Each structure stands twice: as structure tokens, then as C-alpha cells.
Amino acid sequence: MIPSSTQDILNHAWFGLIGLMLVLYVVTDGFDLGVGMLTLLRGRDSDRGLMIQSIGHVWDANETWLVALGGALFGAFPDAYAMILSDLYVPVMVLIASFIMRGAAIEFRHSAHTSKTLWDRVFGLGSLLAAISQGIVLGKVLTGFMPGGHSLAFVVITVIGVVSGYCLLGATWLVKKTTGEIESAARRYSTFAVFTTVIAAVLVSFATVKFSPVGITRWQDHGVFDVLIALAVVAALAFTYVLYSVRMRGEHGPFVGSTILFVVSFAGLSISLFPYIVPGQLTVAAAASDSPTLIFMLWGIGTVFPIMIIYNLYQYYLFRGKVVAVKH
Template identity: 60%
Template sequence: MDSTTHSLLAVTWFGLIGLMLVLYVVTDGFDLGVGMLTLLRRKREDHDVMVQTIGHVWDANETWLVVLGGALFGAFPAAYAFLMQELYLPVMALIAGLIMRGAAIEFRHSVQRGRLWDTVFGVGSLVAAISQGVILGKVITGFVSGESSTVFITVTAIGVVAGYALLGATWLVKKTVGALERWARHLALLSAQLTVAAAIVLTAATWIEGVAVHARWSQPGVFAPLAVLGALAALSYAWLTALLYRGSERAPFRAAITLFIVSFAGLVISLYPDFIPGRLTVMQAASDTLTLAFMLIGIGLVFPVMIGYNLYQYSIFRGKVISRTRA
């Protein structure tokens, strides 16, 4: 097969991995957010309701992370090797956080140590979110060391935590009632403000310090779509805020997802054609043509099943979750 076919397959896989990543961030993001928010509630009845809202989907959501890792290993082995070497500690912290969450959900019903496991669940969720923020920050900075990079990564971690809290809070607005819903609505407004503030700071810092990304933004035909996406992000934030003030229940979660997707699209445009800014391009990282083609057939069979199963889950368990003490 010629180089054109190889380039087309590499770009296709870059897009597919981006799709897997956004599916993971949105789905596991809201249940990580719910887990973090349990740390802010004292009543075990509230913890029970919050965990119940994600109890039927949290493990399926994390499947996207497994598929993402496998796809990255097969389609872009050079990028996988580089990232695992540079990100060993945050990746291990991420895995530890996910293990803590899984164990806590199973053992939190213990009569004697239930509160301890609730804390483990919340802390595990927070550790996983911070780890993902650190990973994102390191990738965007191209693994350049220095004080400015450390500050950038710190703000990125704060932004990811705030963003996941936003997804979790809007999910609770959708799934809970009464005082818990009102509390989640208030927290969603605060989380949205922190998320947008972090995004603005990171955008400005990238423009000033991010040499590779700044160069990409300066290329012809790149700034215009980024400006459109920036406007859409501002509209999504305004839409989200209005919905929360108006008392809408389902729509704020959709608005938060829209904000994430628009922001992610801007990130993809900012990175391409680099896989890792200033380090590795998509073409340099890609596997050979036959491997990419074979994997494309496989993911074409798996993708519809995964997406269909996820949609079926959300459809079956739709509706509000009400505490047994209220029933």
C-alpha cells in the first residue's frame, strides 16, 4: 500500500483515539466527579444515593480507558512507549486511584467500616482526576521541565478536577431530588466558573509559553476554527449557567458535555499533526499500514457493540434516584 493510504489510516486512527478519549473523559469524568463530591457530604444516606446514581455504569465507563490504551499501543507504538516512559508515576497514580474506587464500591456496605470506604472512594476519585490533569498538562507542555511548566501542569490538574466536578454535579442534578439536587446545582455553578477560569488561564499560558502549540495556532487556516470553537465554548458556558439558574434538570448535563467536547476539539486542532507537541508527529508514531488496517476492521466490529451497550445501560437506568429513607 502507498504512503497516501498509510497517511489516511494514521489520521483515521488519530481521530478514533481522540473519539475514545472524549468518550472516556465524558463518561468516566462524571462518575469520578460524583466520587469526589462525596467527600463534601457527611450523611451516609447522601453517599448511598450518589453512589447509586453511578452504580450501574461506572465500570463500563472505565472500559473506554482500557480500549484507549490498547488502541494506542497498537496504532501508535512509538507514542505509547514514549508516554509510558515519561508518565510512569501519574499513570501508576491513576491506576491506584481507580483500584481504590473499585474496592471501595464493593466494601462500602460494611457496617463497621462503611464510612472509611466512602472516604477511600472519594479520595480514589480525586487521585484519578488529579493524575489525569497532570498527564494532560505534561503532554501539552511537551514534557519540558521548568517552573513555568510546573505551574501550567498544576493549573491543568485543577482544571480537570473542576471539570469533572462540573460533570458530576450536573449528573447529580439530573439524577437526584430535594436538598441533594439543590446542593449539586449550586456546586455545578461554582465548578463551571472554576473550569472556565482554568481554561482561560491555560489558553493564555499556552499562547505565551507553549512554543509548539503557539506555532500551530499561527499556521494559516488554524486560528479561524479555533476562534469558532472558542465562541461555541463561551455559548456553552452561558447556556449551562442559564439552565442551572432556570432550574432545568436534564439539560445542564448535556450543556456540560457540550462544553467538554468543544474544548477537546480545540485541543485536537492545536496538537495536530503532532501527537506529542515538539516531540513526535502522528506519522512518526503510527504503526505500519497493514497493522492499522487490521486494527480498523477490529475496532469497526467492537465500537458499535460498546456504544450500543452504553446507550442501553443509560436508557434502562434513566430517571431519578431517591433515597430509601424518603421512599
């Protein structure tokens, strides 16, 4: 679909920008949510402490992408913002509460003089609730908020997929950032999580086509199916690369492969659903603000976006390398 007017160009540009912010959020906050969930599998304070230490300098900055995403959606597509937030009030409130739990738990565990187990569990539970909430939001949006058993089953699959996918990102992050027993455990977690993530992604893809007329209609557009096949091939290669890197004791490869897997999966989903922003309910054109508003927002995002990118890249560069246990 070629844009035919300034309004169309702006609509498409903002759809792409919001998609980019969503990908950046999912990958960056996804791995630290994954690390948080994986702490629930470790029994020793020292293990959990090292895992949390691996994300300690970056986790809060990762969540700024979600703030930027919410602001961009509110300004660029206010009707979509209103529809999504009104229908998903409960999971969004749970998501916010889980972020509060995570932030409070990290601060209180630093001040704990004896066992840190309680706050570690709060941090892990908060991470799990955040992932579940995001899975519910994804499933409800993809089904266009339709009621019924099929929609509920679809939401369950998306929840499993999000939780598993974040655990995959978290496990491969730990492979890159830790050593010894935790790294070995992270490699095992990575192998299990990559299989469950891919299975969930395949089920979501087929369910989208079966239960959403938008998906199957879009697949029949000229050239779209070919692009989706190409993305599926890249996803299969990324899946294979993750397994290969884990087996060959690679440090950075598993995380790189997992990131590629997420990016191409999201790209395929976006292509399948476009031009709808809420499938079957609201198109990009119908939900968009007027041209002056979108142009004004472009000036704002053009200033803020590079700063956020540079800051994020700098923090990952500054805190690169393996983490070592801090002795008290």
C-alpha cells in the same frame, strides 16, 4: 493538511479515533469521578449513598473507554505509547491504584453493616487521586515533558482544570439524577465548578500558546484560527447555557451544556496541537505503525466500537430517571 497517501489517511483516521475514545472516556468516567469527589463534601451516609447509587450501574463500564484507548494507542502509535508511559510511570501507577481503591470501596461499602463512612471516603479519595493523576498526565504531555518552573505551573493549572471539570460533570449529573437537598447542593456545586473550569481552560489555552511553539505555529495555519474562534463561541454559549439551566431549575440542560463545553474544548486543543501527538517531541506520522497494522486494527475496532457504543447507550437508557434511596 490534506492526506496525500494511504498511510497519511490511516494516520489521521487513528488520530481521530483515539481522540474520540478520549472524549468518550473523559465525559463518561469524568462525571462519575466528579460524583466521587463531591461525596467528600457530604457529611451524611445517606447523602453519599444516594450519590454513589446514581452512578452505581454505569461507573465500571465507563472505564472501558480508557482500556480501549490504551490498547489503540499501543497498536496505532507505539512510539508515543512508549514515550508517554515511560515518562509518566508514577502518575499512571497512581491512576491504576485509584481505580482499585474506587472498585474496592464500592464493594466493601455494600457489605458494611454499620457506618459506611470509611469506604465512602476511600471512594472519594480514589476519585480525587484519579482526577489529579489525569491532570498531571495532560499537563506533562501538553508541555512535551519539558522540565522547569513554567512547565510545573502549567501542570498545576491542568490539574485544577481536570479536577474542577470532573466536579462540574459530576454536579450536573447529580442535578439530573437526584432530588431534594442533594439536587439543590449539586446546583450550587455546578455554578462554582463551571466558573473554575472555564477560568482554568482559558489559562491552559493561553499557556499552550505561550510555552509551546507548536500551538502558536498551528494557529497561524490557514483557516485554523477561524475554526478555533468558532469553537470558542460555542464554548461561551455552553457556559452560559449551564448557568441558565441551573438557575431555571433545568434537569438535563446543565449536563448537556457541560458535555458540550468539554467536547469543544478538547476539539480546540486537538486542532491546536495537530500534527503532533506529543507536542514538540513526536508527530502523528513519526509515531504511527505501518499501514497493514493500522488496517488490521481498523477491522478490530470496527467490530468492537459499535458494541461498546450500543452497550453504553443501552445502560444509560435502562437506568434513566431519578434515583431514590434504597431502604435497608
